[in-house]
Amino acid sequence: MRNFLLGAALAFMVAFGIKYFIDKSTIRKTELESSDLILTQIKNVGKLVVTEGHFAEVITYKDDKKYYLDLLTATKKAIVEVNAHVQVSYDLSTVEHHIDNTTKTVVITKIPKAEININPTIKYHDLQADFFNQFIPDDHNLIREKVKKQLEEKVKKSTLVTNSQDRLISELQKLYILTNSLGWTLKYNNTIIETPANLKQFID
Template sequence: MKINKLKVTIISVTAVLALFLVFLFYQMAQSSSTSSLTTLLMLIIGLALGGAIAFLATRNSSSAAPVVTESSHTIAESMRKVFKIVSAEGHFNEIYNYEETTKLLKFFPSKKKALVIVQAKVLVGYDFDKLKWELDEENRRVRLLEFPAPEILSTETDYKYYNIEEQFFNLFSKEDLAKIQQNGKRQVIDAAQKSNLPNIAAEQMRTLLTELLAGRNFSLDNPVKISESRLLLNDHYTKN
């Protein structure tokens, strides 16, 4: 749309100059003075230059879009069967402040810092491969022998950088940015582990197992095992 408007403007200006040139030529026909002839030549030269500039501007403005070539190769490293169930989901916003100070020539301090907002979605659930239980078919009861602690099954993170400050002799490298993202993600994981997510996951799992067994006329003998695994997990996080 902008290119078309530019072309119309150039054509209009050229038409006006042409009309002015015709009018001037008519005036010169009435008077063949040397100054008029000089003026005519100058106008012709100016018109030629203007036309050349207009041509170059139009050609540059209507250049074709760049051609982008993309390629990718996907390699499947491994595949295996798992039995993991997500029972809680949490969204976190972590403010991570990174600051590093070095001394140039051991005398002049040089500082770089960045403020990063880490937005993450954390999924907490259970790995049923770690579950041990026994079945009492006569009394239609299921007894839990060992129940795994809730764990983080997936973490999706997005990083937004704010207030990045660096100096000429102390710039951010790719390794610095990778370390910032790694540390930010670790803080989100720590916050998720210490939050109420494990408790929510445990309550959801106890409800799920109770209703699932009730649908087959079985009862869960000791659902307290699920709560115990949750408490042990919270105690582990507190100590660490």
């Protein structure tokens, strides 16, 4: 009887030990599979998000030069018509992150800023120049820089940027949905992302 009880106890301990290691192995395997799924989703999200638009602008370019102790002013000016193709893009392959399998946490440490690419076509109208202040090639460069600066300010205040941000957030929300469904936590640096809407505060 004693040998029987001893054998039964030993069998129970062996069975419990095997179950413990199987359960632990299963948990570990599940964690690795979850981690792989998240990495795959990050790679899928890591693409170029591009929003395109068209802008038209008319500006007046004017340049004054003074001579003879400022007694004489030589002026040149032009009306400049601008048509520009604009792209606002986010390169999501540059999203910086790390995954902590122990705490089941995905931490985003950097979200890329918007890149604004402006390609203007410029037409000149009503060019007027003084004999002492003629148009030169450098004027074209100055006008182009002025045009791009004005357009960039206009683009930043336009729906083109907000539409790009919405598309960016939509891509990042896919990562939130996956981590949430797997029981993981998504964070931006030290801030926990509790709802998809929270992502918007970290977008420039």
